[in-house]
Amino acid sequence: MTANVLAAALRKIDRYDIIICGEGSADSYGQQVGPRLATLLGIPVITFVSEMKIEANKVIATRKIGDCTEVATAEFPVVITVLPEINKPRIPSLKQVLGAAKKPVTEWKAGDLGLGSEELSPVNKVKGIKGFVMSRKNVMYKDGTPAEKVSGLVASLAKEGVL
Numbered sequence: 001m002t003a004n005v006l007a008a009a010l011r012k013i014d015r016y017d018i019i020i021c022g023e024g025s026a027d028s029y030g031q032q033v034g035p036r037l038a039t040l041l042g043i044p045v046i047t048f049v050s051e052m053k054i055e056a057n058k059v060i061a062t063r064k065i066g067d068c069t070e071v072a073t074a075e076f077p078v079v080i081t082v083l084p085e086i087n088k089p090r091i092p093s094l095k096q097v098l099g100a101a102k103k104p105v106t107e108w109k110a111g112d113l114g115l116g117s118e119e120l121s122p123v124n125k126v127k128g129i130k131g132f133v134m135s136r137k138n139v140m141y142k143d144g145t146p147a148e149k150v151s152g153l154v155a156s157l158a159k160e161g162v163l
Contacts, residue, residue: 001122003036008113010041017076018059023048023083034081036123044074047081 010016019041021034031047038045050069051062058075064083092100110120139156141149157163 001120002033003040004115004119005110005113006033006037007040008115008119009108010037012108012113017078018054019077019079021079021081023081031081032124034079038079041077041079043077043079045079045081046072046074049080049082050085052080052082052086 010019019034019037021037023034024031034047035045046059046061046063048063048065049061050064053060058073059078059080060071060073061080063070063072064085110116141152144152154163
């Protein structure tokens with residue numbers, strides 16, 4: 001639903017080069033808005049961006065996924081989803097805060113964007129949330145010298161196929 005509303009608003013604006021979204025939202029952290037928005041607009045998306053630079057008509061972005069990084073490039077227009085470390089936000093001055101309150105805000109209703117009830121209905125239905133339960137063996141090596149304990153651990157890991 002969020003991506004539908006944003007896509008309709010962007011179509012109404014009709015001019016954009018880079019659309020920057022957060023990696024995930026504070027409510028469900030679904031990480032879906034950016035990719036869905038790009039799909040609806042028919043433009044590329046680069047996700048999990050930790051650094052980016054602009055060159056001519058394209059963006060060069062460093063993606064961080066787990067312990068890996070990769071560099072991705074896309075021409076404008078493009079949707080970028082950014083990680084928190086993309087930058088350190090500046091704290092606005094009091095003058096800037098007061099000035100922002102005086103700036104015009106454009107507000108559109110669903111009808112202004114051509115959206116009906118179908119586009120405003122949630123795409124996903126959450127049936128439940130379950131945590132992953134991991135069972136552990138809780139093996140303790142109490143007896144023996146430190147060298148014997150390490151040998152026992154190595155033997156156990158080898159038997160399990162870890163080593």
